[in-house]
Amino acid sequence: MWFKKLIVWLVIIFIWFIITIPNLNIVSDVVVPQPSKVFLSFIEFLNNGYDSKSFWSHIGASFGRLFLAIILAVITAVPLGLLCGYVKKIETVVSTIVEFVRPLPPLAYYMVLILWLGIGNTSKVVLLFIAAFAPIYIACVQAVKLVKQDHILSVQTLGANKLQLFTHVVFPSSLPNIFTGIRTATGVAFTTLVSAEMVAAVSGIGWVILDASGKLNSEIVFVGIIVIGISAILIDKFLKFIENKVIFWKGQA
Amino acid sequence: MKKIIEIDNISVNYDMDEETIKALNNVSLDINKNEFICILGPSGCGKSTLLKTIAGFIIPNEGNIYMNNQEIQTPDKSRGVVFQEPNLFPWYTVFQNVAIGPKLNNRSQKEINNICDKYLSQVELEEYKDSKVFELSGGQKQRVAIARTLANNPEVILMDEPFGALDSFTRKKMQIMIRDLWNKNNSTILFVTHDIDEALLLGTKIYVMRRGEKSIVKSYDIDYTNRLINNPKESVVKEEGFIKLKEKILSLLEE
Numbered sequence: 001m002w003f004k005k006l007i008v009w010l011v012i013i014f015i016w017f018i019i020t021i022p023n024l025n026i027v028s029d030v031v032v033p034q035p036s037k038v039f040l041s042f043i044e045f046l047n048n049g050y051d052s053k054s055f056w057s058h059i060g061a062s063f064g065r066l067f068l069a070i071i072l073a074v075i076t077a078v079p080l081g082l083l084c085g086y087v088k089k090i091e092t093v094v095s096t097i098v099e100f101v102r103p104l105p106p107l108a109y110y111m112v113l114i115l116w117l118g119i120g121n122t123s124k125v126v127l128l129f130i131a132a133f134a135p136i137y138i139a140c141v142q143a144v145k146l147v148k149q150d151h152i153l154s155v156q157t158l159g160a161n162k163l164q165l166f167t168h169v170v171f172p173s174s175l176p177n178i179f180t181g182i183r184t185a186t187g188v189a190f191t192t193l194v195s196a197e198m199v200a201a202v203s204g205i206g207w208v209i210l211d212a213s214g215k216l217n218s219e220i221v222f223v224g225i226i227v228i229g230i231s232a233i234l235i236d237k238f239l240k241f242i243e244n245k246v247i248f249w250k251g252q253a
Numbered sequence: 254m255k256k257i258i259e260i261d262n263i264s265v266n267y268d269m270d271e272e273t274i275k276a277l278n279n280v281s282l283d284i285n286k287n288e289f290i291c292i293l294g295p296s297g298c299g300k301s302t303l304l305k306t307i308a309g310f311i312i313p314n315e316g317n318i319y320m321n322n323q324e325i326q327t328p329d330k331s332r333g334v335v336f337q338e339p340n341l342f343p344w345y346t347v348f349q350n351v352a353i354g355p356k357l358n359n360r361s362q363k364e365i366n367n368i369c370d371k372y373l374s375q376v377e378l379e380e381y382k383d384s385k386v387f388e389l390s391g392g393q394k395q396r397v398a399i400a401r402t403l404a405n406n407p408e409v410i411l412m413d414e415p416f417g418a419l420d421s422f423t424r425k426k427m428q429i430m431i432r433d434l435w436n437k438n439n440s441t442i443l444f445v446t447h448d449i450d451e452a453l454l455l456g457t458k459i460y461v462m463r464r465g466e467k468s469i470v471k472s473y474d475i476d477y478t479n480r481l482i483n484n485p486k487e488s489v490v491k492e493e494g495f496i497k498l499k500e501k502i503l504s505l506l507e508e
């Protein structure tokens with residue numbers, strides 16, 4: 001599978017290469033910079049940073065926000081989602097709010113967050129947190145509802161009380177869905193990264209893209225996009241790896 | 254004989270959107286200690302419904318059901334259930350699955366080990382104790398499920414067509430095993446099946462069920478299972494009495 005994907009990528013890069021050959025005049029250099037120039041910009045970015053900050057401090061700033069937001073989302077949305085899977089009344093309240101917020105464009109409520117929390121790092125992290133919350137919450141509510149009835153009955157006939165029912169059956173049954181929720185949430189948080197670094201940021205990969213586009217430096221814009229894209233794939237691969245270790249029974253009866 | 258469960262004229266209905274399905278009608282029966290009761294009947298006659306009611310999964314619409322003179326209201330550990338599907342927990346190993354009951358009842362680790370080893374050896378799965386359950390065959394899974402129930406030492410074991418999904422060869426072996434376990438552990442079993450031979454060869458008592466105003470139409474006390482315990486080689490299926498009884502029950506079911 002990775003081999004086929006590699007071929008797809010080689011083809012894309014090849015097409016990119018062709019359409020940017022200067023003498024062919026297919027697209028302007030500002031619209032699509034040449035692969036070689038993008039690569040050189042990347043090396044330059046790695047060596048000398050951007051806007052007096054190193055490459056790694058930009059990466060660190062973005063990932064710091066992302067991870068903090070995702071961790072906060074996991075430790076709040078998992079317990080709340082599982083609880084809501086149990087208690088219909090609480091679910092009604094929380095789901096009503098989640099259903100309203102989830103489809104909102106992040107930039108729209110970011111403005112509100114800035115009013116409430118200021119333009120510092122907090123509002124950025126909270127923005128990413130809100131984006132990551134819904135997928136995890138929804139997956140957890142669903143997970144509890146999908147627990148096999150016969151598994152519940154089995155453990156009850158073995159003498160389990162409510163808490164034991166949760167630890168021996170409901171929680172492990174829910175783990176595959178919880179993981180899927182976390183992976184979706186991470187993806188959503190990545191898509192929100194640029195929005196989160198739009199206002200009053202001075203670092204972060206999203207901010208680099210915005211700043212470079214303002215200066216019509218399309219090479220750095222491309223570098224930024226590729227860096228975000230590749231890190232998102234790597235993180236998803238990492239989560240998948242952990243998932244396969246933890247949930248070794250996934251897909252098995 | 255000590256009476257463990259008393260079922261007093263119960264009926265169970267399922268309320269559907271349009272109509273009410275009368276799944277179980279006016280059933281009375283007792284389960285006494287050490288009995289091996291077989292509930293025999295065609296598909297849809299309410300066998301599983303009866304078993305679920307005894308387990309405490311369903312509350313009857315009419316009538317009462319008692320265990321040791323207490324009304325049954327929820328499932329609990331005194332009534333173990335073996336389902337048609339093994340229902341093992343795939344996140345636990347074979348050993349951990351069998352250990353759940355003793356663990357939930359706060360046994361010491363040493364006791365848990367002893368209990369698990371005992372019942373895993375009874376179902377001949379000792380060497381699989383660290384296996385993942387989804388790596389086992391259907392028959393092996395069902396044996397783990399049986400060991401899991403036995404390990405909890407329930408007063409009554411309820412089994413709903415536990416061998417229904419197995420091939421006939423494995424099924425025969427499982428029948429011999431379950432008879433052996435029942436005898437060895439002095440268990441009390443209620444066993445649901447739609448296989449007449451299975452019912453006759455395992456039970457000490459058979460209840461024949463049918464759809465209708467009175468779900469249980471007849472009961473028979475039988476002794477083939479004890480005879481097979483004393484002499485496993487005896488070929489009771491070829492006996493005239495066995496064949497006659499089988500024909501009688503068949504005609505009852507076909508009425």
Ligand SMILES: Nc1ncnc2c1ncn2[C@@H]1O[C@H](COP(=O)(O)OP(=O)(O)OP(=O)(O)O)[C@@H](O)[C@H]1O
Pocket residue numbers: 267268269274275276294295296297298299300301302303447
């Ligand atoms: N959860 C349910 N909701 C509605 N109707 C049900 C439900 N469970 C069973 N029934 C109906 O009740 C009747 C008895 O079902 P039951 O499962 O007890 O039969 P059974 O004897 O166990 O059959 P089988 O041998 O096929 O397992 C059937 O008509 C069935 O359709």
Ligand SMILES: [Mg+2]
Pocket residue numbers: 300301302413
């Ligand atoms: Mg049934």
